Amino acid sequence: MPFVDVRGLFHRYPGSPVHSLSDVSFQVEPGEYLAVLGANGSGKSTLVRCLDGLAEIESGSARVGGLDPMNADELAELRARTGLVFQSPADQLVASVVEEDCAFGPENLGLPREEIARRVASALEAAGLSAERSRPAWALSAGQQQRLAVAGALALEPELLLLDEATAMIDPPGRTGFLDLIERLNSGGTTVIHVTHSMEEALRARRVLVLSGGRLSFDGAPAELFERPELEAWSLSRPASLEAARRVRVAFPDFRPAGSAPADFRDELARLARIFGAAPAVPRAGPSNPSNPSIPSDAAPVDPPRDDDALVLDKVVHEYLGGTELAKLALDGASLRAGKGELVALVGATGSGKSSALQHGNALLAPSSGSVRVLGLDPAAKGADLKALRSRAALAVQRPETALFETCVGDDVAFGPRNHGLRGKPLVERVRSAMERVKLPYAEFRDRPVRALSGGEKRRAAMAGVLALEPELLLLDEPCAGLDPGGRESALALQAALKADGRTVAVSTHSMEDATRADRVYVLEKGRVVAEGSPAEVFLGTEPPPGLERPWAAEASVLLWRAGLTSAPGALDAAALADEALAVLGAPRPGGVPRAAAEGSP
């Protein structure tokens, strides 16, 4: 008997003319690990809310362990057997102290104190948070907070764990720890339904559902999904591992790596290379072409600033909350530059100083020591017109959509230029072109209430508000965080277009894949720049950038070189990696392939 049984489910938000879920049916057996994919607004979150009785089912039925979420009496028991983890770590913590928050669920069940204590201890142990039990919950990192949210769910001893984009707001190390925890729980027998935007995470599941416009468009194995031609229409993308293998398969149809790890790609290539007898490249003795990019923090910058640089931070130290117990060095001697017309990426864990560095770029922060030059000006100089500077060097803060405040989209976009005195036709033109640029047509969206926009549209409206300043330097703080693959692709395209205009763009990101598109990458750790250089220098060195992992394709490319298959690692994305692999196999160019040889292979 299936543990989750959904049949002909319809859902509609009050006042909405369209269904957010239409005729969705699927079953989940106990112990399954199911991923749910789909664009922003496709109904994924609504689906898990229906399962947990948070959203009302219009027609059709849903059963969890045989219990009906629409039945008030059964709902209490259903929730006692189901854990739900949401996207935002901070929004789901109820109590100030870690163990008290973990106890919230069992307290609601009215369990005796001893039983609560036992469950809390074992849940915190499972989530690796035993040492933090009496710490304030807000003092945990986002990754720890999210594991605490899981611990809070575990304390209910649930049979089903629902994850609603639970990894969207944590950094890559935090994400790995979180996913490992989920996998352990799943192998212990817990059923997992994981709503996610990450294609790599979907690969961890054994089965994937895809929602598109509220309808169930796909139900099957991940490997099968990523072969489907509709991927782009569903606003999904192919993980680098599958994309690279697929490209190689065009010439060598039996190129089938055993798994999605970079090592699997290398092993499969080595196997085929033996069959086709391609001569292995001779590995160089020492470090290959890129030297290890790690630099000691007190060394002179690798790349000295130039006079026409749009942004220069020179040995900047910034103390946050100076003079209080919470004082912390957000930047500790960081030097970086963005040349005119360049696209520069800042990477590093949460709290490494990326946001602080960007905020020095429009003089929201002033250095405690060191110096800053923005568009040739010193913001610390007496009489510097910071307001004018901020319109030339514009910052889009993290989650900029949270600061939208006007009722209508058009007015919010106009806020910046209005502050700078623009009125009448020129103002309208500014707003119109900024909105068109983020694909929110002016005529259609001018009067649209901000609150009625989807999450992705809000992000674009907020970006338009920054673009309307027509800045020369754009400082974008995690512009792709929380976007679906389609939204992310258009955000990256926008960055490229801004660069093509001759504007300078400095962007912070948690995605190493995004960083490979920059002209230069700075790796920050604890407020210092610990590595810098072109994406190839940073990601294809003998060591991965400190504290980070390489992009998948770069890691595979380095492994190919280590195995002696190539003479130097050179691929930063799936297409380049496939070219490398094809070259190894003796196919000179992608497309021009020894198909006959491939087909004639055993």
Add this chain to the structure above:
Amino acid sequence: MKKSVVRKIVVAGVLSAVAAFLGLTRLGYIPWFSGASLTVMHVPAIVGAVLEGPVVGAVIGLVFGLTSLLQAAIAPTGPLDPAFVNPLISVLPRLLVGPAAFLAYAAFRGKLEIPALGLSGIVGSLVNTMLVVGALALFGFLTWDLFWPIVTANGLPEAGAAAIVNVAVVAAWKGVARRGGKASIAAEEDR
């Protein structure tokens, strides 16, 4: 949105936090002509009352009042702060802000949604000013001659600010259209 006890509790807690936060950081004090700042810390109580009912409004007022008492006692900043350690001055008047705003809103809500929101902001705010100033006079921190001057100089602009914030927040939250649903930038197109 379902009306639920859980939502009432959470909205009361969160808006109490807003009131306390505005007070603690001085973000809720807006410099004004009279020298005494305008305060908007009572606005969360008004918004809470309008959205979730008079009890929620009263609870937010209670927490706001207790915060201002604690702040006056632990970290006083203004000349009248020592008066606010008296709960009859700092807490009791604030309990009534939310319920008064709710009554004003309940009388006109529905068709006249926007005016009802504005009125509830004004009423809630004036109840706050008049009761607090009255209590200050009653306990001898001010003389009664100053009652009307203060209510006029600070109470009226505070009421105006409360009305504007209340309308902006609640209308956006409930999706009530203002200005006929047109963006004000539309007017710029003809200039």
Add this chain to the structure above:
Amino acid sequence: MKDLEFFRNATLGQYVDSPSRVHAFAPLTKYLGLLALAAPALASRTTYAALAVMALGLLVALAAGVRPAFLLRGLKPALPALALIMALQILLSWPGDASAALLRLGPIDVTVAELANSARIAARLAALMVTLGLFTATASESQIVHGIEDILAPLSRLGIPAHRLALVVGIAFRFIPILAGEAELIVKAQASRGADFGSGTRNPFRRVKAWLPVLVPLMLRALERSESLVEAMEARGYSGGLRSRLASYPAGRGEKALRIALVLFGSLSVFLASRAPSPWGT
């Protein structure tokens, strides 16, 4: 820009972690102690009574390992305020003031009662500062919340869901740092788009207008986040009903006796304070 660091001020009082006997008391006992000292401080009609309460509070603070200077640190920033109060007391004439005038400067009388009143206000403020500071230094946030639950427990037996009020206060505590983060982000976003928060203008109307882009999204964000929290709490099985609690504070016989003593002390001292002669001499 220090004024963008909202975490700087987002605390009310400060918990001082110390292994003292006072810290080990149950929240209920601490609340009773707070009331037993704060009530007479408020009711005190003489400077001496207020000073006596303050001295008692400082003694307890010493026992709790809290430095007296830590509790009185608020007095220094309050000095201008106190000076202004004294000036007001002295400059204004008070009906019913029949005490002797010490000094006459034109229309201004400096009377005995005015001076006594000023001293009393200052002493009372210091006494309350010590008492409340002592409470927040010895009771952590979660104890403050649990204490509300325990004090109001008798009401629950009457069918009034008192634990909900404790939950409201707990959520408020939880959200203050969250709001500090939100406010910081919002102010930075608006400043980046040319908002100047009235610093560039002397026109108060424009200043008020400049605050709207911060206040309105802050409250909307607070409401949005409360929606998420409602869902998270419901998903964890909360529906507003009675619940059990992990934290427990068993009180020994000594602590129970102390509670009775505190109630008696509080009532008695308020009674005595209210019978003391008023400084106005009426």
